[in-house]
Every structure is written in C-alpha cells, then in structure tokens.
Amino acid sequence: MFQDVMDFLMKFGPWGLFIHSFLDAVIFPVPAFFLQVSLSILHPSSALWLATAGFIGCLLGTPVGYLIGKLLGKSVLYKILKKEWIDAATDRFQKSGEAAILVGSFTPIPFKVFTILSGCLNFPLWRLMAYAALGRATKFYVVGILFYYYGRSAENMVENVSLYIFVIAVPLLLLVMFLVRRRKRKREAARLEAARLEAEQQSAMKVLPETQTPSA
Known part of the structure; x- marks a missing residue:
C-alpha cells in the first residue's frame, strides 16, 4: 500500500515530494528520503529543486505533527508507530531535546516521532x-548536491548518506550546541554573580549608617 502511495506521488515530481515530506513529518511511515532519491535519479538536474521542495514540505508538516502530539498525546504514536521507536526517541528527549531532534533527522527513526513527541512533552x-x-x-541538500553534481552515479553515494551525515555532521552540530550552551551558562553565571555583589553592596550601605555613632 505504501509503495502504491509513493508511486502515485512520484508522478507529480517535486510536488509529490513536497506532499510526501509534509506527511513524513505528520503520519506517513516511509521517509521522504526514498522518494527524493528516486526522483533525483530520474531528474539529476532538478535535484536541488527537489531538495528545496522536500525541505519546505517537512518544515510545514512539523508544526502539524507537533499539534497532533499536543492534542492527542502518546496514544496516537503507539497506534501508528513501533513501540521501540517511541521509547528510543523518548529516552533521547529526556537527555537532551535539541540533540534528539538533530540526531532524529538522520536516524532510521521516522521524523514524525520527534515532531509528535515534542508536542507530547511540551517542547518549545x-x-x-x-x-x-x-x-x-x-x-535534503546533501542528497540534492550529490545528484546535481554527479548525476545518476550519485545513487551509490547516497545509499549510506544518513550514516555519513550522522558520523560527520551531527558531531559538529552537537559541538556547536555545546559551545553555545556553555557560553550562555557562563554569561548567566556572570550575571548572577554581578547581581549578588550588587545586593551585598547595597546591604552594606544600609548597615553602615546604623553603625555610625552620632557626633557630639
């Protein structure tokens, strides 16, 4: 049934990928990656446009998946997806929501798990x-760029593209996140320390007049 849906969407080219990507973030269990690769093999010169269509569709579907999670909770996830996917995503969210979303963008776990789960857990x-x-x-754009520059020969390159991105891009993104968060923590600590010193100074200024003896 899912293959029939994908074959139908494939007839519409970029619009079919747009719809698939939208549904991928909401309910459809087959990642849009597969349709993107199939269409890019047929039309390598349009690979970047296909990547753009898929990316926009995913972004528009993300808040819809979030709203489903917000309104219906985890019950809808357990009805449409595997329990181990949901448990793995939940565990990652509890450790670090931002990292879970980034990692979830490249893992075999369907992205809709993270959009719906974000709503369930009230993630901003x-x-x-x-x-x-x-x-x-x-x-999307790594796949698009490979097909645009290498044509149909990129088919073998993208078979493990998720693994390559996961090994190379994700650590870099997580490192950037770590450095940004550490910088924010330092700035917050400095702000709290400055506020503490100011409070102590004001307290000392209030106590000082009380300890002074009146002159004769």
Whole structure:
C-alpha cells in the first residue's frame, strides 16, 4: 500500500515530494528520503529543486505533527508507530531535546516521532522548528548536491548518506550546541554573580549608617 502511495506521488515530481515530506513529518511511515532519491535519479538536474521542495514540505508538516502530539498525546504514536521507536526517541528527549531532534533527522527513526513527541512533552515549538530546519536541510541538500553534481552515479553515494551525515555532521552540530550552551551558562553565571555583589553592596550601605555613632 505504501509503495502504491509513493508511486502515485512520484508522478507529480517535486510536488509529490513536497506532499510526501509534509506527511513524513505528520503520519506517513516511509521517509521522504526514498522518494527524493528516486526522483533525483530520474531528474539529476532538478535535484536541488527537489531538495528545496522536500525541505519546505517537512518544515510545514512539523508544526502539524507537533499539534497532533499536543492534542492527542502518546496514544496516537503507539497506534501508528513501533513501540521501540517511541521509547528510543523518548529516552533521547529526556537527555537532551535539541540533540534528539538533530540526531532524529538522520536516524532510521521516522521524523514524525520527534515532531509528535515534542508536542507530547511540551517542547518549545520554536526550538523544534529551528533544530528541525537545521537537521532536515542538511539531509535534503546533501542528497540534492550529490545528484546535481554527479548525476545518476550519485545513487551509490547516497545509499549510506544518513550514516555519513550522522558520523560527520551531527558531531559538529552537537559541538556547536555545546559551545553555545556553555557560553550562555557562563554569561548567566556572570550575571548572577554581578547581581549578588550588587545586593551585598547595597546591604552594606544600609548597615553602615546604623553603625555610625552620632557626633557630639
């Protein structure tokens, strides 16, 4: 049945990939990656346009998946997806929501798990959109660039593209996230220390007049 749906969407080219990517972020269990590769093999010169269509469709579908999770909770996930996918995604979210979304953009776990789970766990939508945009853009455009420059011969290159991105891009992205968060923590600590010193100074100024003896 899913193959029939993909064959039908394939007839519409970029619009079919747009719809597939949208549904991939909401409910459809087959990743849009497969349709992107199939269409890119047929039309290598349009590979970047296909990547753009898929990326936009995913971004528009992300808040819809988030809303489903917000309204229906995990019950909808257990009805449409494998329990081990949901448990793995939940474990990653509990450790670090941002990293879970980035990693989820490249793993075999369907991306809809992370969009719906974000809604279930009240993860901020703007953060979901930001990290989803970063992760999904990387995956869509890596495939698009390979087909655009290497044509049909890129088919063998993209077989393990998720693994390559996961090994190379994800560590770099996580390192950037770590450095940004560490910088924020240092700035927050400095702000709190400055506020503490100011409070102590004001307290000392209040105590000082009380300890002074009146002159004769």
